[in-house]
Structures are given as structure tokens and as C-alpha cells.
Amino acid sequence: MTNLVPGTKLVIMGKKVLVTGGAGFIGSHIVDLLIDNNYKVVIVDDLSSGREENVNKKARFYKLDISDQNGLAEVFKQEKPDYVCHEAAQISVSFSVRHPLFDVQTNILGSLNLL
Secondary structure (H helix, E strand, C coil), X not given: CCCCXXXXXXXXXCCEEEEECCCCHHHHHHHHHHHHCCCEEEEEECCCCCCHHHCCCCCEEEECCCXXXXXXXXXXXXXXXXXXXXXXCCCCHHXXXXXXXXXXXXXXXXXXXXX
């Protein structure tokens, strides 16, 4: 078992963590670390920049955009996560410059849906 912080014990071990963007580079590594430390993990990712092959088979996976308020509410209702690790985002700067409203919808309004 790998401690998340060296020299400490995990105090939330065994809890359920919802990871948005869990199929992306950073999110998938977070998912793997959580699963290695006996967390139950739920991934929400629309695969717009993440990859399905990055999804850990031990996690529950929902292909869903975080801006889908009803879909996200259903995931929370079904899964009842104890914690959320929010890694989902529209990451292309050039796309953001060309389509700022889409960026707002995904990065700001999508984040508000998690609250």
C-alpha cells in the first residue's frame, strides 16, 4: 500500500471518491493511486480529452459531461460519494480563445454542478 502523504496514515481509506476527468492523464493516475489504497472510485468523464483505455477496470465509469446537471445528479444519487476530486476541464487554450462560451459552460458551470 502506498500512502498518499509519506509518513501519514490514510484517514479516509475505504470511502468512495468520485473523480471527474478520471480518464485523463492526471485524473487516471489519481484513480489508480486511490484504488491502490483501497478506495472505492467512481469516474465521471465525457472522454473529450481523456481515453477509455486510461479507465481503471476496478472503478465504476460514467461517460458523462459534467455540464449535464441531471445526469450528474443521478450519479450522485446512485453512488453517494464521500469525496469528490475534480479534474475535469476543457483544456485546450486555443479552443478556449475561439469558443469562450463553451469554455465557460464546461469549466465554470460544469464545476458549479458539482457543488
